[in-house]
Amino acid sequence: xxxxxxxxxxxxxxxLLKAGDVSAVEILESTLERIHAVEGRSPTTAPYEPxxxxxxxxxxxxxxxEERARAQAEAVDKARLAGDDPGPLAGIPVAxxxxxxxKDTPSTAASRILETFTAPYTATPVERLxxxxxxxxxxxxxxxxxxxxxNESSAFQPAPRNPWNPxxxxxxxxxxxxxxxxxxxxxxxxxxxxxxxxxxxxxxCGVVGMKxxxxxxxxxxxxxxxxxxxxxxxxxxxxxxxxxxxxxxxGADPHDSTAARIPVxxxxxxxxxxxxxxRVGLSPDYFRLRYPDPETGELREQPVLPDIEAxxxxxxxxxxxxxxxIVDDVPMPNTQYGIPxxxxxxxxxxxxxxxxxxGVKYGYRYPQGVxxxxxxxRRTRKDxxxxxxxxxxxxxxxxxxxxxxxxxYERALKVRTMIxxxxxxxxxxxxxxxxxxxxxxxxxxxxxxxxxxxGDSVLMQYADLLTVPANHAGIPGMSIPAGLAENGMxxxxxxxxxxxxxxxxxxxxxxYEGCTADAPWRTTKPFVLMKGM
Amino acid sequence: MAKTQxxxxxxxxxxxxxxxxxxxxxxxxxxxxxxxxxQLKAIAELEAIDIPGDxxxxxxxxxxxxxxxxxxxxxxxxxxxxxxxxxxxxxxxEDRYIVVPDIPNEELS
Numbered sequence: 001x002x003x004x005x006x007x008x009x010x011x012x013x014x015x016l017l018k019a020g021d022v023s024a025v026e027i028l029e030s031t032l033e034r035i036h037a038v039e040g041r042s043p044t045t046a047p048y049e050p051x052x053x054x055x056x057x058x059x060x061x062x063x064x065x066e067e068r069a070r071a072q073a074e075a076v077d078k079a080r081l082a083g084d085d086p087g088p089l090a091g092i093p094v095a096x097x098x099x100x101x102x103k104d105t106p107s108t109a110a111s112r113i114l115e116t117f118t119a120p121y122t123a124t125p126v127e128r129l130x131x132x133x134x135x136x137x138x139x140x141x142x143x144x145x146x147x148x149x150x151n152e153s154s155a156f157q158p159a160p161r162n163p164w165n166p167x168x169x170x171x172x173x174x175x176x177x178x179x180x181x182x183x184x185x186x187x188x189x190x191x192x193x194x195x196x197x198x199x200x201x202x203x204x205c206g207v208v209g210m211k212x213x214x215x216x217x218x219x220x221x222x223x224x225x226x227x228x229x230x231x232x233x234x235x236x237x238x239x240x241x242x243x244x245x246x247x248x249x250x251g252a253d254p255h256d257s258t259a260a261r262i263p264v265x266x267x268x269x270x271x272x273x274x275x276x277x278x279r280v281g282l283s284p285d286y287f288r289l290r291y292p293d294p295e296t297g298e299l300r301e302q303p304v305l306p307d308i309e310a311x312x313x314x315x316x317x318x319x320x321x322x323x324x325x326i327v328d329d330v331p332m333p334n335t336q337y338g339i340p341x342x343x344x345x346x347x348x349x350x351x352x353x354x355x356x357x358x359g360v361k362y363g364y365r366y367p368q369g370v371x372x373x374x375x376x377x378r379r380t381r382k383d384x385x386x387x388x389x390x391x392x393x394x395x396x397x398x399x400x401x402x403x404x405x406x407x408x409y410e411r412a413l414k415v416r417t418m419i420x421x422x423x424x425x426x427x428x429x430x431x432x433x434x435x436x437x438x439x440x441x442x443x444x445x446x447x448x449x450x451x452x453x454x455g456d457s458v459l460m461q462y463a464d465l466l467t468v469p470a471n472h473a474g475i476p477g478m479s480i481p482a483g484l485a486e487n488g489m490x491x492x493x494x495x496x497x498x499x500x501x502x503x504x505x506x507x508x509x510x511x512y513e514g515c516t517a518d519a520p521w522r523t524t525k526p527f528v529l530m531k532g533m
Numbered sequence: 534m535a536k537t538q539x540x541x542x543x544x545x546x547x548x549x550x551x552x553x554x555x556x557x558x559x560x561x562x563x564x565x566x567x568x569x570x571x572q573l574k575a576i577a578e579l580e581a582i583d584i585p586g587d588x589x590x591x592x593x594x595x596x597x598x599x600x601x602x603x604x605x606x607x608x609x610x611x612x613x614x615x616x617x618x619x620x621x622x623x624x625x626x627e628d629r630y631i632v633v634p635d636i637p638n639e640e641l642s
Contacts (some may be wrong), residue, residue: 120618214595228593252603258593260601290578299578340578358554360633362622373636377554387565390557394549395569398541399576411579413590418582420594458571474594499595 005030006184007529010092010241013187017080017091024073024080024091027187028135031093034184035064035137038163038528043141043156045112054158056166058528060180062098062156063106064138069093072135079133089248090133095186097177098139099146100232101221102126105136109223110154111144113384114363123221124256125190125232125249132248137186140176145354146197146225147388149463151175152454155386161450162205163526164489168447171201171463177235178205183528188245189235194225195342196442196467198233199479203442203492206481206526208242208509209235211467213500214474215260218253226349229342229471239480239510243267246502265503271510276323278436278508281330281426282316286440289465290336304466307485308441312493315482316439318515319508330426330433334419338468339461341419344399344412345472351396354389357381391457420473427498436504440466442479442492466494476502480509483521540573541566 005013005027016022040057079086101107101119108114122130130136141160143153150169151159160176162168163183170179174191178201181189191198193211202209210233217232224230234245246267253259287309290299303309316326359365359380366379381390399408426435444465453460470477476499479492493512495505516522546566550557557565613619625632 117622120615120622214593215597215601254603254606257603258597259603260595260597261603262601337578337582340576343572343576344579359624361631362619362624365624370634373634374554376634378556381554382556385555387561387568390553390555390561391565391568391572393553393555394546394565395572397549397553398545398569407580408576410590411582411584413592414584414588415579415582416594417588417591418584420591456571457568458575461572461575472591472594 006034024076028073045155048157058183059158060160060176061138069135069137087133093137094134095140095180095189097191099223109145110142112155113357117363124218124253143173144386146173148172153388163528171204173197175201181207191235193231194229196464199467202479204447206490210478213476215258218256218259220255224353226346243506275511278324280324281327281435281438283330283332285332285335304441304444308491311482311491312441332422341412341415347396348400350392416472423473438496440494442494446485446489478505
């Protein structure tokens, strides 16, 4: 049986489109057909009542923008027929995480408080994708305001499921993105990563996810969570597609003063050049974790899942066989403080960003008559915010309060410096280790079952233990699929590199991908693709 | 430095809830209060870190030398074209003014 168009990579589809073998409309139709087949009922903000079928469907999308995508696909086909270049991603269906403003679409952040908000402008990375001919096929679900690692906190239920086994979470917060790409409901997706929100769900769903260097991709039009940590980035099925998408979304932007004015290379150049002579590090601090006991809250040390450690070490062997120099025992001693630091910094920034939602200028307002303004605020926020935004506002206010600021916030910012220093030492070209990249597991475990961790905000946060240091340091990171664990769920390995080294990470990732192209696990497909399709 | 007694009391919690303009029922308040104290246990790990005296704060990880920063925009007026689109998002508008309930105030004597 030939592979349906919706399951093919963007680069393969672009070749077919250029050869005139398929049209953009045909690719769109194939993708819409898949959405109709696997998506299940659309999520809503109504009180959630489980229904039969919820647990074997994906529920990735909050909004499918079929008309927008169809108009774009027709324009691409017309341009090509006229002999014009329709752009580097022409005809490729892209799902946009619903944390980005896209003009004339509901832009909800998966929160009740923005359920009625229709964006009056388009975020820069989305604008660049559309200008490159990509088809905006819809807005995908996420944890409310990106606050979570499982998608279960979305106000729009049923929450997305993991396409490999819908009893499991897809991860988060870009779980709608990774579920959609894994299930053939989109070829690419634009996600965001504040503590691992692209890489962790990419690992859980068996796809590629890249958090670019902070400032590499503009945040203009991204509904802010933690402004010093947020990074938009690609979700794709393979490394080459990730490079193609980075080529389009990266670059300076006059609308974002933190978008760096550093030239954007062609990320597809050198992809096939291999890893000969590259120095790739392994750190013991990424194989053992300090983790709170769910019962007592006491911190204890435990190893990452043995299957994941084995996959990471096997990846190092494969890279060594290709000529990379593997550097063992690279100390990253401050890795363990990533989550406590994050609990402070991200909450302070989130609280600052969330105070704007007050029912005055846009979004939800408590609809009944109230006597005075403050009562309107209270009623609006009571109905509009779920538990996570409330927790983050309260914690942000607490740890930045005058009497605690030095003990918490200032201290966290200093430990952030120490986390950054670990990476500076590892990547220093004149230093002891001279690494081109650090190779680590992406997550301590594979995807967890729906409902198993949700509700425990501390344990949930620790799913980001191995990804959050890159956000503190600002450096780029990428998760790529590295096989299936004993329970059949995908595992991811992570590559971390110095500032603006995305090309190197892609090159190493592509080398690993090429060497494992014939691995038996690559022929196993997600559950939803196996059932009669 | 924070000590055990600094863990968030219910009184402090209630004060924060008021400042944040939240309204919580008792069940939700108890859950949020317990979660925050759980998070503070994880944060307490920071207290034990020996931070060398010369460590400065990092506001974001990537250095921003002037050549990497966008230049400051010209101080010029840019008229936004779709003002109606923005006003259309407001829950209550009258004559292009956003309407809100009465703002509590005191008459100054």
